Amino acid sequence: MNDLNYKKAMELLHKASSSEGFLASAQDISNYKRVWARDGVICGLAALASGDNDLIETFRKTLDTLAENQHYNGTIPSNVMTNGADVEVSYGGLAGRVDAVTWFVIGICQYAFYKKDPSFVIKYEQNIQKCLQLLEAWEFNNKGLLYVPLSGNWADEYITDGYVLYDQLLRIWALRSYNHFAKKESITEKIEEITEQIEINFTPNSVGEKYHERAYNEININKFMPCSFSPAGYKTQFDAFANSLALYLNIGSENFQHSILEYSIELKKERPLQLLPAFWPPIEESDIDWNLLKNNCKYEFRNYPNEFHNGGSWSMVNGFYGLALQSKNKSSEALEILEAINAVNKVEDYSFYENFNSETQKPNGVPFCAWSGAATVMLHQSINTNFKFLV
Template identity: 40%
Template sequence: MFTKEALNVIEQAISEQGILASSEKKDNYARVWSRDSMMTGITGIFIKNQMIIDGLQKSIKTLADFQAENGQIPSNVYGNKASYGTLVGRTDATIWWIIGACEYIIYSKDEALKNILKEKIYKALSCLKTWEFNQRGLLYSPLGGNWADEYVTSGYVLYDNVLRYWAMKNVAEVYDDEDLKILADRTKKQIENNFRKNNSDEIKYHQTAYQKASEKPYFWASLNANGYDERFDLAGNALAIFLGFDIDLDAFTQFLEKLNKEFSHWMLPVFYPIIFPKDADWTLLENNYSYDFKNQPYQFHNGGSWPIYLGWLCLGLKKRGHSEIPLKILNQYENLLNKKGSSFREYYSTDQLIPSGTDQLCFSASGYLLMKI
């Protein structure tokens, strides 16, 4: 229904340097962001849209040109300037670039680019290895160190570690690296072993915290030295389901149905439960922002609904044979897009379904296209 409009949003954001986060000249969205351009470009590959795929190639090259000495890929590039994060660095920028570069090479069969990027890709993987800090296999992210840059998750974050698995799996495939394939498989098992209750005999990353954590129908959001954050991270779980992680999908979909009943709609929150001013974690939220405070309850990362990650959720569930909930989510989103003044905004508040954030966002347009696949 809105495929043409979604494609138009993305095509308007393609520049000489690559795919911008938005064609709107607002804050810092008119830049080539690693995570935004890679997700949009990968969506282009899925739907075989050559214009978006060409934009992905430009994005890959632009970001590679600004790779830091330690192998880190910029969070975003604007002209001749690169940012690696403001308050803290962004771990997922480097991971998404590896994933996107490999997805492009696999699709295009571009042997020249494959050879040119090999050293940079392995250097980026080496950078991620140093971010383990303890050589135990899981990536450590600082507070605000990924896409949810004004939120409270930190430590061994589900989302970042699932993405790292995808990156390692892709590089192993592109460069026929058997050792890396074994490492990727080991990483997947380690995530499954440490982010949900299970019967595995393998030693847990944090045995004391694991014993105290309660069983949930989803993968926990993060693990830190002081224990588990048992919140629901929709993005991390959506990607884990898409990538074939072992999870009880019947229990998981029942949990989504429970969320639907609680919120009375299918624009599900990206993190749950919501953090309120009376909660202890509010102190982690209230000063963590660059431009203005957006994380009021039900807003932005604090329970806002992001079409991009609902898109990954729909794609993952359909891939695993669960098509009923994806259809409900798509119908809900299309109903909102039908309303006057509601276009491809960044997110929706989950209390009143008010569209908020930047408009004409490639993230949200891509989310819609992922729902339609």
Template identity: 45%
Template sequence: MLDTSAYERSLHLLQRAATPVGFTAAVHEHDNYKRVWTRDGVITSLAALASQNPTLIQTAKATLQTLFDHQHPVGFMPSNVTPGTHAVSYGGTVGRADNPSWAVIGLLFYTLHTGDSELADQYHTQVQKCLAVLEAWEFNGKGLIYVPQSGDWADEYMQHGYILYDQLLRLWALELAAAYYRDEAYREKAQQIRSLLQVNFWYSERTSGLYAANLVHQMPMVQKPYWLLGFNPARIYPQFDLQANALALLLGWVRRSSG
């Protein structure tokens, strides 16, 4: 007999984290975690959608409304929103480079899962702003966003630059937006990013098409059987990033090049 006790405890935890304005990242007051966070809120909302629990799905909808209603005019998304006061933080020392992608992913997954297109249509302009600010964060117009140190979930790690995890989230968001809004420009951008990831984040003997000059002589030193964490103009990060590799392999967007 299948033991569902862990699953039931998980659902109970989601119910405890539910508030009228969305899921909070913690159920107890601890630092600033009892707030609606873009990253945590969207990931929790994906779990709520998978549960098929109507009450939790309604909280997922409230989460998305809270986040998009507090988008910065420039286009980036809140780090977190405080229930009750609606005070907004857009990040600490730096902003959150993964949040615009997570917001678009959450919104369009909610739409596809429920068939409720109200939010996707209501926040179409906000989605455009999310994807526009991500394009601005390329800084050089070549296709990959540059992530500052402490600029995503790994805010206590030392990496910065072209981080695979953030590129994959952007790719996911673009493909969802291209499909739902029937936008050919988003589809073409996603294809460009997919090609760049195949060339620059998996070891290959080829040297053409590499994003940064240092990759030409550094890539042979990191012959790893997995997708690389990332790189910047000075170095490659050869560490294994489980979350990024899970996104790349399980979702099947990025595949190993034959070159």
């Protein structure tokens, strides 16, 4: 490949490779020098898209590491750090990470699909079954949707909790990926049940019994799916990752998906970076959710308006948005997103920052963030080689 942006992203993924799998950052920062479930799988998806055998092998090691350290109750590690014979495993900080479980299942199945090797799924069948049983238990009320604690997924310092859209959609992707191999009617029915509940509770003018009828009727679902709801009501911010997954997985009516596309394309055009913010609009100090936001951090507060989860722009999130655009035949818009991702990734001589302030355009977080590079690789290959994941 002659594309320098792609070449630099590939170099970063190689630098973030270790004997245990993909590290979150190529820089020697303790909390990022670990194999993380979601980061590792997303980097692994990029590895598959690239066709690079060394990176694909690192993906396999990532999945091995996660499987070896699965908790007996089925929980997949949020992250694993190995130092010689010492292994340090975390299943989450202030709360457990629900999305580690779904990303793991997605990773196993995407690897097997790429390799055309169903035996890889069989090898991890017991691990997968534990994951699926745990996800069933996390419904709590056995009505189809996962109940996610505050701080329970990638947006671990944000305000989403309860029935979080992103986690429901990841579960659908995980079940679809697994059922490509398992071909079980019970899983097909489960996918249909979850899809129906998403469409009833997260889309406008839906027919069916709502989880929270009063709260549903109090909000105006119009242009996109709200990010979450709980017994306390709906959180109505636009979640770029979740709505990208909804488009990618083809969830919701054709008309409503068109509304999501229109809203998201207009939003990214309005932003200085020409990227979608992770959540929009930002929560300001005068907003009712500010106290919830400012207290949800284990160390220092980072979610100032337009930064991190609170309206910050992430290459990784926009990588999935680009895949969604490409899947909807919005090729020119997908290319624009790739160019905008590459523009931020090459700031400070290709420092691949974690995220950017959506207003000032200044970088935030950790440099040499592996999944920032993964975004370039996934989208580049989708556009230029028509690479497709199993969806």
